[in-house]
Each structure stands twice: as C-alpha cells, then as structure tokens.
Amino acid sequence: QSRAQAPQLGTPMSKADVAKWDITVFPDGRGLPSGHGTAKEGRAIYVQKCASCHGDQGQGATAEDLVSGPMPPTAGHPNKAIGSYWPYATTIFDYLRRAMPPSAPGSLSSDELYALTAYLLAANKIISESDEMDALSLPKVEMPNRNGFVPIDAKK
Amino acid sequence: QSRAQAPQLGTPMSKADVAKWDITVFPDGRGLPSGHGTAKEGRAIYVQKCASCHGDQGQGATAEDLVSGPMPPTAGHPNKAIGSYWPYATTIFDYLRRAMPPSAPGSLSSDELYALTAYLLAANKIISESDEMDALSLPKVEMPNRNGFVPIDAKK
C-alpha cells in the first residue's frame, strides 16, 4: 500500500497552526515555554495543589513519592523517585504540564510549572531553594541518575 | 483428539430415560404417539387457536397460508403450502407438537394434534373430512408433492 494509493486528505498546517499543537519538550530544552519560578514559589503551590496526594514533604500518600529517600538504585528496595531515578529534569516540567493535578490537568501556568519543578528538584536536593528555573536553566540541571539507563530495543 | 483423551462424563440413560426425551417422528410413522382425531374435531380447535394468525380458511393472515391455492410448484408464483409443497404428512404433526401455537407450544394433546393435522390435510383436499388420523393412518397419507424433491448435499 503506497502513498499513490492514498486519498491524500491531510489538511496542510502552517507553522502557526503547528505551534498551537506542539507541546513537546526535549531534554535539551527545546519546546520549553517562557516563564520562570523558584522552589520557594513552588512550595506554596505544592502545599495547596499537590500535598494532599503526594504528602506534605513529597514523601508520598495516596499517590507516589516525589522525593527520593537515601537509597540509590542499587539498594535492596531502591526508591525510584525523581532524585534517585529520573534522568532528565525537563521530564518533570513536561509531565506536570500534561497531567497534574489530576482533577485539572493543563491548569497550571508556565510560571507555576517552573516553580513546581524547581520545588521538586530542590526537595530532592538537586538544586538550591533559590535557583530559578526557566527554559535556559532547567535543561542544564544535571540529574543524579543521568547515566543510569541502557537502551535495549532502540538507540537514542 | 480421540475418545481416549475424553473424560467420559456422559451419564448413561436407560430406555425409560430416553423415552422422556425422544419426540422424533419419522415419515414412516415411527415415533408417533397414540391418540387420534378427525378434520371435523380439528376445525373447532383451529378456529379457536389458529385462525387468528393463519386465517379462518387457512388462507394466511399475519402468519403464512396453510392451504395451497390452485397453483402447482411450476406456476409463476407457486404456492409453497402444505397441499402443493410438503412431501410428508408426519411433518405437520411433528411441527405442530413442537411449535404451535407460538404463545403456548407443547400445549396441544395428541388427540388435538391428530385432529389439527387431519383438519389441515382435509382443508388441502388430501384426505376427507371424516378420515381419522392416528399413528397408523397418518404416515400412509400420500402427499401430492411427495416426489417433488431432489437431495443435493446428502443422500436419504
């Protein structure tokens, strides 16, 4: 079945059209929006919108823990949370923008998202309380488990 | 998959057990129960229990016709009813016992079934009004279209 057998019904999109759809964020920061936030700002939002499910310290409650305990991935019962397991900081921003909080996904502004991301990174002791996260700084954050993965069925 | 691989869970039945299940009627009359009836007796039952759907003369109403018109099977619009199409008289008895009337199948006694069968045969001018139908006489009825069939995917 080749393209010549297809009816070619796709509607062409302009760059402006595409921009309304394209929310991909890459590890190198491509796709991150403007805006900024710090852990301090993030804490206030976290307490209000997140703590009820993830615990007041991110230790987990009905939903899972967001702050890694002392155990590295080699421990007997390793803690696969942000600090110990996640390879890229941009993933936090991307995931929160799509999915959190579950009752109102997509409701957080870019500033709020940067702030919450900063809060989770700081809670995991990866950045400091005052580090400001934005489209430039976030991709530069070196995650502890950055090199903890080996690809199996596809090469990067 | 042979029988040796089967768990053999069938419950053996005695002849008396089987008799409670076996209601097959063959064209030669095997399987017909005792009892008897005439067209005259049948007409009364017919009017009461059948005419509403099949017409007061068996000409058909909401349900199909039970009395063949003048047309033989070779006619332009042949009438495939009892007189012109059905090869065996025993089939009438068997079918009525199973299926008619639709609101109470199985409710007719053997006498009623013989009487209704006689009525339908007489209405189709195959037997006379006074011929009594029973396990011996019914299979002897020669149906007009007895030899009107050719077997295709199986031999008799």
Next chain:
Amino acid sequence: AATAEPARGDAAKPAQAEDFADPAWLHRTGGAFTSYGTPSKYEKYVVRNIGGNREPAGDGVSWTPLEDLEGIVTPSGLHFERHHNGVPDIDPKQHRLVIHGRVRRELMFTIENLLRYPMRSQFLFIECGGNSNAGWHEEPIQRSVGSFHGLVSCSEWTGVPLSILLDEAGVDEGASWVIAEGADANLLNVSLPLSKLMDDAIVGLYQNGERLRPENGYPVRLIVPGWEGITNVKWLRRLHVTDQPSMTRNETAKYTELLPSGIARMFTFVMDAKSLITSPSHGQTLEGPNVYQIRGFAWSGRGKIVKVEVSADAGKSWADALLDEPVMTRCFTRFRMPWHWSGQPAILKSRATDETGYVQPERDVLIKERGRNGYFHYNAIVSWAVDEDGAVTHVYA
C-alpha cells in the same frame, strides 16, 4: 522521501478554527473503569437492524450492519439473529444435552461436564440459508448491504468436537443421520448426515472468547462449518442418531429451493462462495474523484477463498484484490483493492473463487439455473452503481 509528488486529494482543505479547539476531555478526569465495556455513544447507530416477518414477536431476524464493520470478526453483540419463537432464557444448570438412538450407550451431558471436555477453536462464518433473498426480486432492492445481506456473521467458535461425544456414545454401524434439536419454544429440529458431524462439527460453548450469547445459542450450540445457519442448531438439547432424516418442517417446507422444473432442491446444506463490497456500497456517497479503497469480504462453505476479483466496469474487466491475512477455511476473508474514481458513473462488482475452483456466479446465470422461486441460497455477484455525484445504489448489471 524523494518520491514523485502525487496530486493531493481535492478534499484537502486549509485548517479551520474548529481544528484548534481545546477539548474539555484534556482537562478533567475521564470516565470510570467498567466491568464490561460497551461501544462509544457516538456509535449508537451501529446496531442490528431488526426486521423480517415479526408477527408474532419472536419469529424474525435481525441483520448485522455489515457496512459499518471491518475485519473478519463480527462483534457478538452484532451477530445476526434468526429466531423462530424468541430467545429462550436458559439456566445452564438445568440444561442437558442428550445423545441417543443408534449408539451403544445413550448419554446425557450437563454443561458443567461439557466444559471439561477437550475443545478446539475455529473461526467460522454462519450464514442463514435465506440470506440475500431479496436478490431474487425483479427489481434491485435499495437497502444497505447489511439490511440486504446481513444474515451472515463470523466468529471464533470454541467447543467440543462432536466426534468425541459421538465416540463416547459409540455410534452403531447402521447409523447415517443425526437429528439435532434445540431448546427453544419451537424445539427446532433438523436432520444432518452423520458423516459431516463426525468430520468437523463442534459442540460450541464459546463465541469470540466468551461463553455464547443467549441469542446465539447459550449455553450450547451445534456448529456445522460452512453449512446453512439452520443446521447450526442453537440451544442444542438432543442429538438423535438414526438411519434416516425425519423430514422436519425446516428441511422440507423451508430451506429447500424450488427449481423452474417444479422439483425442489433438498438437503442443500453447503453455503456456496459469495462476496460483498461493503465500501462503497448502497447508500454511501463518494466525496469527489480520488483514490478509494474498495473493501469487502468473501466466504465459502466449501473451504478457503483463493481469489476475489473486483470490477469497476460492470464485469468487463476484473482485477485481483488483495486478501488480508489470515485466510481460513469457511471463514470471512477481507479483500481490498485501490480504485481511482474519475468522477464518471461506474458499476462495481466482486467475484469470489474458492479452493474447490467454484466461482461465484453472475445473477443472470444463477437465475437461469434456479429460477426465481428458490428463495434460499442466493449467492450471485452483487453490483453497486456509482453515479456522477458519487451516490451508490444497488443495480442488476
């Protein structure tokens, strides 16, 4: 990505404002988990079409909406129905299957016991012997393909090979027929040659993975691969092993085909090869000249489909369609064919050939052979006319 540039379809329009709506479902928790799922509410018009002579209720048919379906499996909820007196509400604990007559041991089986027997699964179509009978009409009926030909469906059936149960009963030398009886309010009965039943019949317990649906014979149905629907006795309760047919109403007065000679074909069991184009089909409209995929399916009661040809010029020329895998015996086979519609009137046909070499006949050939009073076993080539506006109708051509 350096291939030649085909012209883009006319229907490719610039993006509209509504294409960028931010749908509500992205922003709130969706629907709950369900114990047993159902189709989308937006598909509620995809239903069996209940029809036929339903006086009284309980005697009639419902058609599978073939035009709305794809692939070869018919969802069980849309499998066609033919009942003679409604769907019995059978308690499986009370149901029994009895095998008696010319056997060494007359046996009774509970459903619980049958479920412990060796089973096998097979994808098979079931087609009513009366399917497509509007094809005999003088004028081409103007109905959707499902409401015209939808008394055929295809499922994966699983159950006990009947030969295992017959072997347990120990069939006598002289036996040659088996009378099968259902537990409906009709005690529907048909006579079947023992050889076929020993060969490949299944005592069906599962349909498309789960236990049979009530309207398809729950708790147990006789499956007779490739043979007309009436022989696939639903609600199976009794198998009488014997030496002759009992000449039941449904093998004499019905399901026989009167020929022009005045003689009627009897014991017409095998459903001959047939095919249908489901898209484009009656009632649909082509939206302008473009490439279309002609889609449909074929089946044969005699074995595998080996070829489906498609014509867009009323049968003057034919080309082989692509057959989707798997191609299985006595099962639907999907065919597909790219077709460039120029915008001119066209007549589409499909023609199936099975592994016995049997070729689906043109309508005039079938009518010449059978006359027009056979009623059952209509399997002629179907023709759809496409007019210059793209409207599709049923024609004789």
Next chain:
Amino acid sequence: AATAEPARGDAAKPAQAEDFADPAWLHRTGGAFTSYGTPSKYEKYVVRNIGGNREPAGDGVSWTPLEDLEGIVTPSGLHFERHHNGVPDIDPKQHRLVIHGRVRRELMFTIENLLRYPMRSQFLFIECGGNSNAGWHEEPIQRSVGSFHGLVSCSEWTGVPLSILLDEAGVDEGASWVIAEGADANLLNVSLPLSKLMDDAIVGLYQNGERLRPENGYPVRLIVPGWEGITNVKWLRRLHVTDQPSMTRNETAKYTELLPSGIARMFTFVMDAKSLITSPSHGQTLEGPNVYQIRGFAWSGRGKIVKVEVSADAGKSWADALLDEPVMTRCFTRFRMPWHWSGQPAILKSRATDETGYVQPERDVLIKERGRNGYFHYNAIVSWAVDEDGAVTHVYA
C-alpha cells in the same frame, strides 16, 4: 465403533430426576430481538476485575478474566484497561490527528478523513509492560490467572498503515523518532523509533470488527505490533516526527527496568514470549482423577509462536502441546494438551518458544538476570500446583 473400551470417567453418575425437568422456556415465546446483544445473565460474573492503585479514580487497571475465556479473541468488553486519568469521552467530530515536525508537509486529519484511507486488519495482542508484575514478589501471589496476568488481551485491529500517513507528510532524511501523544487528561506521550512505525504500525480505527471501544482508544489508537501496551497510544492526537526521544515520564520513570547493577533497561519495547495455562489454573479444582485438557495460550512480540511445551512434573519432562490454527505473528496462540491426572500432586508449567528461537525462561533464570526491582516485563514460566484434592494454587517451582 469397534475400538477398545476405555474406562468411563468416575464422574459419570446415573441420571437424576432433575435431568428430566420440562423447562419453562420450551413453552413460551422467548426474549426479544436486540439491537446490540449482551452476555447471558448467568455469565454476569465474567467481568474485568477493576483494581490497581485507583487513588484518584481514573488511574488504575482492570484485568481481563483470562480463566473464563477461550480461543484467541478477547471480547472487546473484557479487553484489559490501563488508564492514567480515566476514559476521555471524545466526540469524533472534534478529534484531530496531527503529524508534524521533520516532515515536508505538516498535516491534520479528521476521523472522517482517516476512515477513507486504505486499511488493513491484523490480529494482535496488546500487553501492558507491567503485566504479571506480581511474579517479582518473594511469595507466589494467590490470585486467578486473570487477576495476575490479565493485562494482556488480543483483538483484530483494523486501521490505516501509519506509513501511508507518514508518506503523505513526507518524512525528512534526518528523522528517526516519533513522539506519540494521546488525548486523555494526561496528554500521555511516548517516544518511538520511526523505523518500527514505518514498518508495521497501524492507526487503529476498528477493534474486533466495530469501531474502537472508548476505553481502548476511541476514536483512534496507535497500534504497535508486539510492543508494550503504553506504546499503543490510545486516543491518538499527535505524532511529532523528530530526531530524538523526548524522554517522557513513561519512558524514563516508568516502563524501564532497574537491573541489579543499578543500571536500568530503557526503551524496552518488545514483549518477549510468554505462555499461561488457563485451565487448570489457580483457584480451580480438578474433580477427581481423569483425563483433562490442559488449555492455555502463548504469545510473543517478536513473531509467531512455534512451540508450546507443557510439563506436569515441575519441568522435569516436557511434551509439545497442540496449537490451534491459526498461528499468527504477535497474536495469541491457543495450546492444548491431554493430561491424565492420577490424583497425585503435580506441578504444571507451560513454556513458549517463538520463531526467533527465544524460549520463555524459568523464573529463577529471569530473576538472576533482572533482579527483583525491574517491575516491568515479567515473562517467566508460571507454575500451578495441583494437590491430592485437585485444588490448584500458584507456586514457584
């Protein structure tokens, strides 16, 4: 009928009075025709088992009741569910599929348009990457096979080969990955190698003959044959053609398998060969010494199943099971094996081999290789112990 006489099963009891009841359903018109059928009320316990971490509602799973099913098709109403934030109630008229990024033409498709494209149908399993994860537990979980391994189901999927749409968009030379996104309240996203998507992915529109069910991606789902469930993105809305993965949460934090070395396997897409005995299985009871048919199914994300072996002595000896036709690539394959149970304790296992030569591993081998913190991709041989009373439980053996 002159074969040797095998001993009759112990369970064959003389007929009882209740065997001759004259059931009411023979004597009154049965139930009505229905537009869309449902299972018998006597089968109402055959349901998806809703479970997993459902705090909040919308994030969890429901398991297919594998022990209640037969054949290879999973009824769509019982196909397993894994949702991250519920089932979106999508109006197909409002839904769009966008292909953009490293392509010559960035394109948007309506569902109506997609339905006009060439399609193909294929029977394929979909298995959640987290299926069977209780297998990693120290102690064997005591649950039905469905509530343990039921995050796998098998359907006939029909849709547009994705390569056709990618060709229309015109993929750039430098492109190597595609990020797929769903229209749920999670905008779920995963990165997939372009080569696989060009090879055999389907933009799925139909499941088991009818349009997709809402919980399985209505109106459109990405079908990635043989790859873990999460890659078969439901409610597909966007395909971003690019040169690298975007390292989404579901390909980093989840659906990766941490090894004892501290390194985690990433981009583990292919579901390795696996098999399950569904009967006898945990929670069932054999009713006395007799012949039983050991039944189950096998599948592999790498191709066809070529062999399923069964052991009744905890793996000391193995015999080849019979495979039901058809045996299809990346699809369930039913296996069957007659087994005479003597009444002594026994341990049953099944072991699948696929066409690449890959053999399903024993649990200790898998754990040696992967450790016990991988969580995903558990495919070890499953062992059921039958005790002298016929009771079946899950064991590690």
